[in-house]
Amino acid sequence: MVTQAGPAAETPPLSELPDERGHFGPYGGRFVAETLMGPLEELRQAYEEVCRDPGFLAELDADLASFVGRPSPLYHAERWSRELGGAQIYLKREDLNHTGAHKVNNTVGQALLARRMGKKRIIAETGAGQHGVATATVAARFGMECVVYMGAEDIRRQAINVYRMRLLGARVVAVESGSKTLKDALNEAMRDWVTNVDDTFYIIGTVAGPHPYPAMVRDFQTVIGREARAQILEQAGRLPDALIACVGGGSNAIGLFHPFIGDREVEMYGVEGGGEGLDSGRHAAPLCAGQPGVLHGNRTYLMEDADGQIIETHSVSAGLDYPGVGPEHAWLKDSGRARYVAATDEQALQAFHELTRIEGIMPALESSHALAYARELAPTLERDAILIVNLSGRGDKDIHTVAALEGIEV
Amino acid sequence: MSRIAARFESLRAQGRTALIPYITAGDPQPSVTVPLMHALVEAGADLLELGVPFSDPMADGPVIQAACERALRHHVSLHQVLDMVREFRRRDPDTPVVLMGYLNPVEVMGYQRFADAAGAAGVDGVLTVDLPPEEAQELVGVLRQQRLDPIFLAAPNSDDARVRSMAECGGGFLYYVSFKGVTGANRLDIRSVADKLERIRASTDLPVGVGFGIRDAESAARIAAVADAVVVGSALVTRVAALADTPEAIPAQAPQIITEMRAAMDAA
Numbered sequence: 001m002v003t004q005a006g007p008a009a010e011t012p013p014l015s016e017l018p019d020e021r022g023h024f025g026p027y028g029g030r031f032v033a034e035t036l037m038g039p040l041e042e043l044r045q046a047y048e049e050v051c052r053d054p055g056f057l058a059e060l061d062a063d064l065a066s067f068v069g070r071p072s073p074l075y076h077a078e079r080w081s082r083e084l085g086g087a088q089i090y091l092k093r094e095d096l097n098h099t100g101a102h103k104v105n106n107t108v109g110q111a112l113l114a115r116r117m118g119k120k121r122i123i124a125e126t127g128a129g130q131h132g133v134a135t136a137t138v139a140a141r142f143g144m145e146c147v148v149y150m151g152a153e154d155i156r157r158q159a160i161n162v163y164r165m166r167l168l169g170a171r172v173v174a175v176e177s178g179s180k181t182l183k184d185a186l187n188e189a190m191r192d193w194v195t196n197v198d199d200t201f202y203i204i205g206t207v208a209g210p211h212p213y214p215a216m217v218r219d220f221q222t223v224i225g226r227e228a229r230a231q232i233l234e235q236a237g238r239l240p241d242a243l244i245a246c247v248g249g250g251s252n253a254i255g256l257f258h259p260f261i262g263d264r265e266v267e268m269y270g271v272e273g274g275g276e277g278l279d280s281g282r283h284a285a286p287l288c289a290g291q292p293g294v295l296h297g298n299r300t301y302l303m304e305d306a307d308g309q310i311i312e313t314h315s316v317s318a319g320l321d322y323p324g325v326g327p328e329h330a331w332l333k334d335s336g337r338a339r340y341v342a343a344t345d346e347q348a349l350q351a352f353h354e355l356t357r358i359e360g361i362m363p364a365l366e367s368s369h370a371l372a373y374a375r376e377l378a379p380t381l382e383r384d385a386i387l388i389v390n391l392s393g394r395g396d397k398d399i400h401t402v403a404a405l406e407g408i409e410v
Numbered sequence: 411m412s413r414i415a416a417r418f419e420s421l422r423a424q425g426r427t428a429l430i431p432y433i434t435a436g437d438p439q440p441s442v443t444v445p446l447m448h449a450l451v452e453a454g455a456d457l458l459e460l461g462v463p464f465s466d467p468m469a470d471g472p473v474i475q476a477a478c479e480r481a482l483r484h485h486v487s488l489h490q491v492l493d494m495v496r497e498f499r500r501r502d503p504d505t506p507v508v509l510m511g512y513l514n515p516v517e518v519m520g521y522q523r524f525a526d527a528a529g530a531a532g533v534d535g536v537l538t539v540d541l542p543p544e545e546a547q548e549l550v551g552v553l554r555q556q557r558l559d560p561i562f563l564a565a566p567n568s569d570d571a572r573v574r575s576m577a578e579c580g581g582g583f584l585y586y587v588s589f590k591g592v593t594g595a596n597r598l599d600i601r602s603v604a605d606k607l608e609r610i611r612a613s614t615d616l617p618v619g620v621g622f623g624i625r626d627a628e629s630a631a632r633i634a635a636v637a638d639a640v641v642v643g644s645a646l647v648t649r650v651a652a653l654a655d656t657p658e659a660i661p662a663q664a665p666q667i668i669t670e671m672r673a674a675m676d677a678a
Contacts, residue, residue: 021544031513031540033469035565035590037572177475178465187468194469195591197567294513294540295466307487308518309465 014337015261017328022211022298025334027327030210032190032297039197044212046117051219056112063108064223067141068098070105072224074231074388080358086378087241087385091361092228092256094392101364101393102224102252103134107203109220111138114201121145121200125189127154127182127248128318128366129161130393131205136170146170149188153180154318161397179312182322186296206249207326210297214326221255228388229259236386242267242377245390246369247287247340248319250326252392257338267339270329271373273315274342284313284320287333287340300327316345316401317365319393343372351375352395352402364393365401413506413534414559414582417456418617418638427634427675429454430619431668432510432643434461434477435494436486438654444497445661446650451505453665454672459537459641462491462511469539471594473644476651488515488524492531499532508535508561508582521552529556535582537561543575550579563587566606570613577614583639584614588622594644598623604636626667627674634675642671 017024030040050056064070072093081089094102107124114122122139125148126132132148139146148165152174155162165172178184186209193202207214207221225243232240243260245253247270260266275283283289286301293302295310303311303323315321332338343351351371356362363371367390374389381387395402403410411419421428431450435443447458463481467474488511495507509528516524516538528536536558541549543562550560559582564573566589576584586607589597603620610618620633621641630640649664 029545030542031545032542033539033565033587034542034563034568034572035587037542037544038565038567038569177472178479183466187466190468191471191592195595197590291518293517296468297540299517302514304514304518306518307485307489308515309482310514311465 013262014332014335015258017331018211018215022215024328024331027299027330028211028214029299030297031294031299032210033194035194035197036210040210040212047113047212047216050113050116056116060109060112063112064105068104068108069096070223071227072096074228074235076235077359080355081378083358084375084378086383087381087387088383089374089378090232090240090386090388091391092224092388094224094252094390095361095363095367095394099134099137100396101130101134102221102255103131103205104137105223105255106205106217106220106251107131107134107138110201110203111142111144114144114203115142117201119199119201121196122203123147123149123189123192123200124203124205125149125182125185126205127185127321128397129154129158129165130319130397132170132172133161133164133168135203135205136165136168139170140168147192148172149175149185149192151175151179151181151185154182154185157318183310206251207254207328208249208296208298208300208324214298214328217251218254218258218328221251222258224252224255224390225257225259228256232386232388239263239266240386240388241381242269243388244269244271244370244374244377246271246320246366246392247325247329248273248284248322248366249324250329252390254326254328256388256390257332261337268332268337269373269377270338270340271369272340272342273313273317273320273369274344274347275314277344278342282314283342284315284322285342286323286325287329288342292330295324298327300324300330316348317369319364319366320369341373343369347372349402349405356395361391362395363391364395365398367392412557412559412582413504414457417506418583421456427637428456428619428639429630429668429672429675430457430459430639430641431455431646432459432461432641433650434463434474434481434647435491436463436481436484437477437647437650438480439657440484440486440490442657442660443494446664447498448501449661449665450668451502453668455505455668457506457508457639459508459510460491460495462488462509462515464512464515467512469592471592471644473594473647473651477647480654488519492527492533495533496531506534507532508537509533510537511539513538513541516549521549525552525556525558529558533558535559535561537563537585539563543579546579561585564610566590566602570609573610573613577616580616583617583619584610585641586610586618586620588620591622593622595623596625598629600632603633607636627670630671631674631678635678640671640675642668
């Protein structure tokens with residue numbers, strides 16, 4: 001039950017959260033079966049140790065540079081900015097990372113930690129398959145056994161990513177329970193973890209789940225915002241006016257936002273999957289249209305019915321098709337530090353086509369939601385205003401979806 | 411004294427171990443639940459665990475997941491589950507009823523409203539699978555005001571300090587999860603359960619029930635020798651599921667396994 005409606009006077013600065021029990025205001029925490037409480041505490045301790053270990057951090061940096069390909073560029077989309085007739089739009093090019101999205105920043109970090117902890121078996125959940133591919137990739141690199149849980153419905157929709165994971169040596173397990181999508185894959189991964197907790201490391205792909213996952217995944221993703229902050233200072237000589245990122249679970253958004261939380265003049269916009277529109281009920285926008293509840297180990301905003309049952313979400317983008325959201329976003333929303341909006345499937349597709357034709361960059365449908373909001377916001381601002389949009393992934397994986405929507409057979 | 415404490419005290423005086431069947435409320439349809447609860451008591455149940463269906467039962471295996479799905483096809487809500495308990499109480503004022511489920515339906519109803527309604531309906535205990543003691547303070551407070559026992563789960567890897575904190579905020583009995591895993595798996599190791607129970611008893615005076623993996627009369631009898639209560643879930647729900655196409659036969663036929671377990675436990 002959420003008893004605090006707003007930030008209390010003694011609340012620590014937003015950038016210093018969570019507290020020691022994993023709370024972001026009333027959100028976050030550790031709502032899991034007892035068997036996982038010990039292992040989560042062990043994980044928290046191991047994670048805090050490596051954060052203070054220069055050897056680990058050097059290893060991580062080296063992998064981010066030579067395996068992932070960081071730093072990713074910050075690209076000034078001049079032609080698109082001119083066309084929109086307002087603010088200058090800069091794109092943080094996470095689409096250029098190895099495996100084609102921001103997901104790998106986190107899987108490299110967690111796999112290194114798993115190796116430190118002596119775990120030989122990796123499990124993960126995946127929706128569209130991006131996190132599954134990023135996990136299978138690092139498991140191959142470190143020679144670890146890898147099992148990826150994926151909803152049977154998603155397996156049907158994302159056949160290419162399923163094959164990629166199998167090529168990488170992962171076992172992909174079809175989840176037939178519930179709605180057969182991402183939330184059910186997460187349930188099944190949790191069931192595996194509770195059963196094999198002694199030798200298995202669970203790599204969660206987003207900033208949700210029980211403490212310490214929301215903080216740990218965020219920390220591994222903040223490389224996005226740290227780089228972007230330094231790059232914009234170098235390229236434009238000042239901080240941006242606003243940041244824009246899509247929000248499913250919210251890992252690319254928090255990765256971009258977090259290093260700017262203390263820069264009060266920088267506005268932050270998280271863009272949820274508006275599906276067929278918030279009024280239609282067919283969407284994936286818990287922050288815009290949901291209410292607080294408890295799912296998957298944390299308290300956060302959820303898509304749920306009046307009885308507290310989790311309801312199915314709808315988005316053209318499989319990566320945004322999740323009924324919850326990271327607890328830090330829930331708190332950033334309530335505290336007013338970040339604002340959350342939604343872009344519909346149609347708006348996202350329009351932005352997808354526009355960026356592809358005008359800038360020669362094909363964005364993921366997830367990232368296209370952030371671009372869709374940039375497209376709305378930019379014309380309302382002066383020409384010297386600066387927006388940074390997180391281009392969290394590339395669109396190759398989505399061409400079948402786009403083609404099908406246009407009635408084209410590829 | 412709560413109905414649960416009274417029941418354990420009288421069983422202890424008789425030298426008997428409690429048998430606690432679990433069913434999911436509304437599985438396979440709402441009209442079955444109350445008659446099935448009465449039939450389970452007649453078959454030898456000492457307490458009843460009534461599952462509140464949830465869309466995402468993360469700690470449960472396939473059998474109870476499927477039971478939740480069958481119940482949710484009828485949109486069985488927490489309100490309806492409480493109505494079922496109220497109806498059960500009209501004929502049975504004595505058998506303790508424990509609600510077992512996940513936190514979110516309770517969050518959405520509101521802790522205070524839930525506790526008031528559960529107390530009024532005749533519920534005796536509340537076991538929330540995904541609410542460890544660290545996060546439970548507020549709910550425990552309102553449950554206690556309504557004289558409802560908050561029941562916690564202890565696991566093989568719960569250390570002594572955690573067991574003590576469960577004993578402090580919990581009431582009724584402590585539910586020991588016999589292995590690391592989900593409900594219905596086949597991983598029961600009686601020796602390790604017996605060793606752990608000895609340790610747990612050093613930390614609490616609460617009766618200790620054991621659940622997960624008890625699938626037949628033989629395993630029930632062996633657990634009964636070391637525990638204060640035997641909890642049977644998936645093995646019973648499997649029988650309910652097998653009769654899902656003839657729901658009217660469920661109250662007469664499904665409790666057979668409870669009768670067998672009761673006999674084996676009493677003979678041992």
